[in-house]
Amino acid sequence: MRLELPRHAERFGANIIHDIQKVYELDAGNVIDQQFSDPFHVVQQVSAEQLHEVESQMAIIIPVKNERLRLLEGILYGIPHYCLPIIVSNSSRNEIDRFRLEQNVVENYCRFAKKNYLLVHQKDPVLALAFEKAGYPHMHDEAGLLRNGKAEGMLLGIALARAMGKKYVGFIDADNYFPGGVFEYVRIYSATMAKAGSDYAMTRILWHSKPKIVDDQLFFAKYGRVSRITNNYLNLFASQHTGFETSILKTGNAGEHALSMPLALELDYSAGFSVETYHFINMFEKFGGILPCPCPDVMKSGVHIYQVESRNPHLHEAKGDEHLHEMIEYSLAVIYHSPLCMPALKQEILEELHRQKILELGQEPLRPRIYPSLKTIDWNIFSGHLDFSDISNVQHTFIQN
Ligand code: GDD
Numbered sequence: 024m025r026l027e028l029p030r031h032a033e034r035f036g037a038n039i040i041h042d043i044q045k046v047y048e049l050d051a052g053n054v055i056d057q058q059f060s061d062p063f064h065v066v067q068q069v070s071a072e073q074l075h076e077v078e079s080q081m082a083i084i085i086p087v088k089n090e091r092l093r094l095l096e097g098i099l100y101g102i103p104h105y106c107l108p109i110i111v112s113n114s115s116r117n118e119i120d121r122f123r124l125e126q127n128v129v130e131n132y133c134r135f136a137k138k139n140y141l142l143v144h145q146k147d148p149v150l151a152l153a154f155e156k157a158g159y160p161h162m163h164d165e166a167g168l169l170r171n172g173k174a175e176g177m178l179l180g181i182a183l184a185r186a187m188g189k190k191y192v193g194f195i196d197a198d199n200y201f202p203g204g205v206f207e208y209v210r211i212y213s214a215t216m217a218k219a220g221s222d223y224a225m226t227r228i229l230w231h232s233k234p235k236i237v238d239d240q241l242f243f244a245k246y247g248r249v250s251r252i253t254n255n256y257l258n259l260f261a262s263q264h265t266g267f268e269t270s271i272l273k274t275g276n277a278g279e280h281a282l283s284m285p286l287a288l289e290l291d292y293s294a295g296f297s298v299e300t301y302h303f304i305n306m307f308e309k310f311g312g313i314l315p316c317p318c319p320d321v322m323k324s325g326v327h328i329y330q331v332e333s334r335n336p337h338l339h340e341a342k343g344d345e346h347l348h349e350m351i352e353y354s355l356a357v358i359y360h361s362p363l364c365m366p367a368l369k370q371e372i373l374e375e376l377h378r379q380k381i382l383e384l385g386q387e388p389l390r391p392r393i394y395p396s397l398k399t400i401d402w403n404i405f406s407g408h409l410d411f412s413d414i415s416n417v418q419h420t421f422i423q424n
């Protein structure tokens with residue numbers, strides 16, 4: 024793969040946020056061209072070996088809740104062979120047991136492709152027990168099972184990847200129509216992780232475009248309604264602390280993102296659809312140098328955040344206005360409730376939520392649940408509760424009943 028070098032970056036304490044990098048070639052051949060090592064070259068080449076090295080240590084976590092089976096299957100086609108797909112389902116199991124149908128599709132595909140995988144259901148009591156016994160009771164609901172939500176599924180996926188000894192995690196939504204797009208996202212993850220400037224790294228995808236039909240014509244929109252709003256307030260948040268206006272944050276809602284395992288275990292997570300916006304807020308809070316930092320190692324190494332624009336357009340399921348409103352409220356809520364959010368910005372956020380007809384005047388945004396970092400988990404106990412006897416050949420659906 025050939026990727027534009029990260030040229031412009033802005034620092035917020037130990038966070039180094041790189042501006043958008045473009046993809047120049049999806050496949051750069053297998054001969055390293057030394058000219059790309061020239062310090063004045065603007066594009067870097069990542070060799071096939073480097074990509075495969077990272078991919079063999081990477082789990083791709085696919086959160087899924089009642090998506091079309093054909094789409095879920097398509098995702099699997101797009102994941103490079105060496106990556107381990109971890110499918111975390113929260114699909115309904117009532118009249119129609121959608122999880123069984125998913126299991127069928129995944130098992131069939133992976134048998135023919137000779138591909139390892141892990142498929143779990145978020146409500147499996149064994150998983151809830153493993154978290155509880157390993158000292159992480161934070162995600163449990165009143166029934167003692169893991170809570171609903173995309174972030175909750177992601178945390179479960181990270182814990183499973185850690186238990187499988189993976190060094191990187193990447194996330195891909197299950198409602199993507201283009202397997203070729205999925206392939207490109209994962210390649211972007213492995214290329215940036217292979218070249219990352221520190222053990223603490225995150226890559227966030229900026230979709231090239233999102234095709235829609237407008238007046239009977241295809242229109243390739245650049246930013247979605249939610250991202251436009253989230254990015255604006257994230258940039259205002261950052262600007263208020265540095266004193267310099269910025270527009271560097273362009274991926275506030277990047278559902279497609281990857282993390283090195285050390286960073287994934289260090290971060291706190293916010294519930295549901297606020298999870299991606301909260302990554303930035305949590306990194307400003309933890310590593311921004313304003314509040315006391317609980318992790319000196321991270322401060323020394325620095326945290327590199329890469330934002331990469333894909334070439335493929337992104338086409339996923341349209342989920343309606345109510346869903347978009349929920350995402351806007353959750354995204355702005357985590358900015359609003361940060362101890363670093365200044366009063367003037369809080370006021371602007373309230374006005375925005377009022378303009379969007381999400382909140383009445385005088386109402387405050389909800390306060391999403393925050394899950395503390397996973398690093399306190401006792402991994403021996405966690406794995407001991409799950410039967411990963413042969414982790415070199417995982418073809419496994421994890422379910423009790
Ligand atoms: N395991 C699990 N548990 N998965 C879930 C749950 C849950 O409770 N709820 C939703 N999912 C899955 C969906 O099936 C889908 O694969 C993925 O999470 C994202 O959910 P969508 O409903 O498709 O969200 P979206 O398309 O509106 O938003 C996505 O893109 C945004 C950026 O535009 C999400 O990834 C957002 O987090 C992201 O900000």
Ligand code: MG
Binds near residue numbers: 198339340
């Ligand atoms: Mg979607």
